[in-house]
Amino acid sequence: MLEFYGNVIVGGLLLGAVYALLATGLNVIFGVMRMVNFAHGEMVVVGMYVGYGLWAWTGAPALVAAPVAALLLFAMGYVFQRFVANRFVEAPQHMQFILYIAIALIITGLHAVFFGPDPRGIQSAASFEVYQLGLIRLDAVRTQAAVASLMLIAALWAWFRYSLTGKAIQAAAENRVGGQAIGIRIPHLFALTAGLGFACAGAAGALVAPMFDVQPYLGGEFTLVAFIIVIVGGLASLPGALVGGLLIGLAEALAATVVAPSMKALFSYGLLVLVILLRPQGLFGKVEA
Amino acid sequence: MLEMRSARMAVVLLAVLFAGPWLLDDFILSVLTLVFLFASVGLAWNLMMGYAGQLSLGHALHFGAGAYAMGLLVTKLGVSAWFGLPLSFVVGALFGALVGALGFRFAVRGVYFALLTIAFAELARILVEHWAFAGGNGGLFLPALTPDNQPLLSLRGGAGFFYHALLVTLAVIWLACALLVRGRIGYYWRAVREDEDAARAIGVPATRVKVLAAALSAGFTGVCGAWYTLIQGSLFPDSVLGMRMSIDLIVAPIVGGLGTLFGPILGAIVIQPLNELSKDFAQEFSISGLKLIVYGAVLLVIVLFAPHGIWPPLARWLRIGRRK
Numbered sequence: 351m352l353e354f355y356g357n358v359i360v361g362g363l364l365l366g367a368v369y370a371l372l373a374t375g376l377n378v379i380f381g382v383m384r385m386v387n388f389a390h391g392e393m394v395v396v397g398m399y400v401g402y403g404l405w406a407w408t409g410a411p412a413l414v415a416a417p418v419a420a421l422l423l424f425a426m427g428y429v430f431q432r433f434v435a436n437r438f439v440e441a442p443q444h445m446q447f448i449l450y451i452a453i454a455l456i457i458t459g460l461h462a463v464f465f466g467p468d469p470r471g472i473q474s475a476a477s478f479e480v481y482q483l484g485l486i487r488l489d490a491v492r493t494q495a496a497v498a499s500l501m502l503i504a505a506l507w508a509w510f511r512y513s514l515t516g517k518a519i520q521a522a523a524e525n526r527v528g529g530q531a532i533g534i535r536i537p538h539l540f541a542l543t544a545g546l547g548f549a550c551a552g553a554a555g556a557l558v559a560p561m562f563d564v565q566p567y568l569g570g571e572f573t574l575v576a577f578i579i580v581i582v583g584g585l586a587s588l589p590g591a592l593v594g595g596l597l598i599g600l601a602e603a604l605a606a607t608v609v610a611p612s613m614k615a616l617f618s619y620g621l622l623v624l625v626i627l628l629r630p631q632g633l634f635g636k637v638e639a
Numbered sequence: 640m641l642e643m644r645s646a647r648m649a650v651v652l653l654a655v656l657f658a659g660p661w662l663l664d665d666f667i668l669s670v671l672t673l674v675f676l677f678a679s680v681g682l683a684w685n686l687m688m689g690y691a692g693q694l695s696l697g698h699a700l701h702f703g704a705g706a707y708a709m710g711l712l713v714t715k716l717g718v719s720a721w722f723g724l725p726l727s728f729v730v731g732a733l734f735g736a737l738v739g740a741l742g743f744r745f746a747v748r749g750v751y752f753a754l755l756t757i758a759f760a761e762l763a764r765i766l767v768e769h770w771a772f773a774g775g776n777g778g779l780f781l782p783a784l785t786p787d788n789q790p791l792l793s794l795r796g797g798a799g800f801f802y803h804a805l806l807v808t809l810a811v812i813w814l815a816c817a818l819l820v821r822g823r824i825g826y827y828w829r830a831v832r833e834d835e836d837a838a839r840a841i842g843v844p845a846t847r848v849k850v851l852a853a854a855l856s857a858g859f860t861g862v863c864g865a866w867y868t869l870i871q872g873s874l875f876p877d878s879v880l881g882m883r884m885s886i887d888l889i890v891a892p893i894v895g896g897l898g899t900l901f902g903p904i905l906g907a908i909v910i911q912p913l914n915e916l917s918k919d920f921a922q923e924f925s926i927s928g929l930k931l932i933v934y935g936a937v938l939l940v941i942v943l944f945a946p947h948g949i950w951p952p953l954a955r956w957l958r959i960g961r962r963k
Contacts, residue, residue: 386750434943441946443749444694448893448942451886455935462928566928570882574761577754585750616765622758627745 353485358607359600360486365561366599367496368554372572373579373591374503375550378510381586382523382543383439388450391572392457393423393548397555398564399465405472405559413494415556420502423552424545431544436537454569461566469563495557502553506546507588519543551576571615578622584632593634656806660799668798672870674911675805676863679812681891681903683859688889689898690820691852692832693739694749697756698860698888700738700763701731703880705861706868707767710779713868715772720794723865731861732854734759739853743846748835757882764880778875781868795869805866809904812859817900819855828852832898860888890934894941896948905950913937 376390387393397419404410404418430453438446479490510516519539522529530536551572562568579598583590598618606614625632660668680702687693705727712723741747742755768776781795790796794804819825827848830838839845868874878884895906913933921929945952 438942443753444688444897445942445946447694447696447753448938452935452938452942455886455931455938457935459928459931459933459935462931463926467927574757574882577757581751581754610769612768613765616762619758619762619765623755623762626747626751626755626758627741630745630747630751 355607356486358603361489361492362600362603363596364489364492364496364599365558365603366596367499368557368595369575369579369599370592370595371499371503371550371557372554373576373583373595374506374588375547375554376576377580377583377586377588377591378506378550379544379547380580381588382519383435383540385435385439385446386443386450387544387547388447388573389454389457389569390547390551390576391569391574392454393426393551394555394558394572395461395564395566395569396426396457397423397552397557398559398562398568399461399555400552401556401559402470402472402564404556406470411494412491412557412560413498415559416498416553419552419556420549424549426545427548428541428545430548432537432541435544436540439540454573458566458569465564465566467566469565471563472560491560495561498557499554502550503588503592506550510588515539515542574615575618578618581622581632582625584634587632587634590632590634594632653806653810657803659806660802665798668802670911670915672798672801672805674907675802675809676866676870677888677891677911678904678907679805679809680860680863680888681895681907682809682812682816682900683856683863684889685856685892685897685899685903686816686819686828686859687852687856689892689896689902690825690832691828691849692835693849693852694753695738695756695853695856696753696885696889697738697758697760698857699880699882699884700756700760701734701857701860702864702867702884702888703760703763703767703874703876704734704857705731705864706874706879707773707779707864708861709865709868710781710874711773713781714779719792720865720869721792723794724862727861727865728858729861731864732858734763735857735860736850736854738857739850743849743853757885760880760885761882764876767876767880776876778873780873795872801866801870808862808866812862813900813904815859820900824848824851829898886934890938892948894937894948896950899948899950899954901954902948902950905953906948909949910934910937 372390372394375393376387379385379387397416400419400422401412401415404415405412435446435449438449481488481490481493510520518529518534519542522534522536522539526536555572575598579594580591582597583592583594598621601617601621602614605617609616659671663671680698684695684698687695708727708730709720709723712718712726713720738756738759742752747755767773773779784793784795788796790800820828827838827843827845830841830843831845831848835845864879867879891906891910892903893906894909895904896902914930917929917933921927941948
């Protein structure tokens with residue numbers, strides 16, 4: 351019994367780490383540009399197809415596919431932000447929303463056209479490997495995905511914190527006009543930020559590809575998971591995204607085993623409603639002036 | 640003068656449209672029925688977004704509430720569907736008031752409010768999927784129509800009947816919206832939309848008028864959901880309460896023009912036939928997902944080139960309507 355729940359909890363936390371990476375991507379974009387990327391989940395699905403495609407083509411494992419997906423999504427994010435989304439930074443919220451929904455619909459549609467609606471799963475021998483750690487069995491694929499996610503999150507944090515470009519982005523987020531005045535290239539930096547945000551989603555997608563079957567319509571679900579995490583943890587708070595991700599991963603895993611697999615989202619949405627109503631700044635967010 | 644002229648024009652237009660079933664074939668009638676349905680629901684959503692400025696991305700909740708109210712009434716109680724129409728309005732409006740009251744009471748704004756509406760809609764979808772009485776995931780099926788079916792009693796019939804029914808629904812909802820928007824409440828809504836704090840400062844009871852917008856919008860949406868049940872003859876949690884429906888509901892008013900009375904109608908006229916075409920095309924070449932690409936592309940074009948929708952420039956070109 352104890353062993354069973356131990357495994358459920360650890361499995362949930364491991365998936366939660368990948369969720370945290372996914373949410374970090376959303377958070378970075380929001381934190382810097384105040385834009386809400388409603389197409390975030392679709393970027394995850396792109397990453398999943400990259401992971402699946404590479405595996406089907408060369409048998410490459412997720413750890414190889416993740417950087418490829420991240421690079422591809424970085425390029426997509428940069429180009430999209432630079433040439434389209436930058437025009438919408440100052441636009442009313444509903445117009446930003448329509449822009450991202452349009453992108454999400456097009457990407458989902460393209461996936462359905464090119465890959466068909468059938469779910470595609472990665473079945474490799476590596477999917478069944480486990481690391482035994484005392485009573486706890488660690489699923490190899492999940493563990494690798496979690497470790498990779500945590501490393502990426504840490505790298506991103508460090509980059510934002512210590513690199514000159516990262517600091518410039520933070521400065522631009524703090525005060526756009528001031529940043530411009532001292533010669534920060536805002537359009538470029540915003541595009542860079544969007545690229546990084548998309549790259550997080552893509553890497554997360556490639557990392558989860560061996561765990562979930564890929565199909566075109568998963569995007570919405572991932573978008574909502576990312577939102578729930580970001581709101582629960584606090585919009586624009588990076589530690590919030592990490593803790594929120596682990597929390598939601600854990601909650602989903604427990605709800606799926608204790609109640610019913612189809613009920614796992616119920617808990618997350620319930621938590622989302624409570625947080626929005628009672629602590630809208632999230633667990634880690636600061637109250638905005 | 641202008642008011643009289645447009646009223647006369649509307650009456651003539653309605654009369655022409657009313658003759659539809661004697662002139663058009665069933666397929667075109669069914670497409671037009673959907674145009675009327677989505678125009679109606681677009682008008683309803685537009686009350687909240689276009690006039691009161693509150694972005695709801697979870698209107699499927701109200702649509703589904705109305706749909707299930709009607710579905711349960713007809714299948715479980717066997718009562719005439721006529722009672723279902725006011726019932727679906729009330730049920731929808733209650734949910735709207737609930738979401739609105741909770742959200743606005745806690746001063747939830749912008750993105751947060753939009754996410755709150757999504758969360759409520761998704762919660763409802765998951766709960767209904769597990770609600771055995773309402774058929775759960777398997778859905779709810781209305782009893783088959785008997786040969787002696789009287790459309791005016793059962794509110795179900797052929798393509799011609801639904802065409803007329805939805806045309807009337809659209810006219811009623813349009814008229815209700817027009818009256819609301821031109822009344823005092825309409826000015827309150829616009830004041831809140833433009834600057835809520837300023838509106839409060841000059842004495843607009845902002846929370847109350849926002850809740851009212853949410854309730855009315857949701858009530859009309861509920862009625863449209865009820866008609867959807869009657870047209871389809873069946874309903875499933877995912878099809879009426881899912882995120883996809885929430886998006887389908889808002890495409891027409893966005894394309895047509897937010898905060899206008901003709902925008903949602905024009906949007907539905909543009910979108911629904913496109914939808915049918917892409918469905919046909921997709922079947923012909925057996926590719927799925929085409930509808931999504933078309934929707935996405937239309938939205939992208941609109942947001943890039945006509946961010947206020949296609950009605951305002953068209954109205955300017957036709958020289959009708961008042962300038963803002």
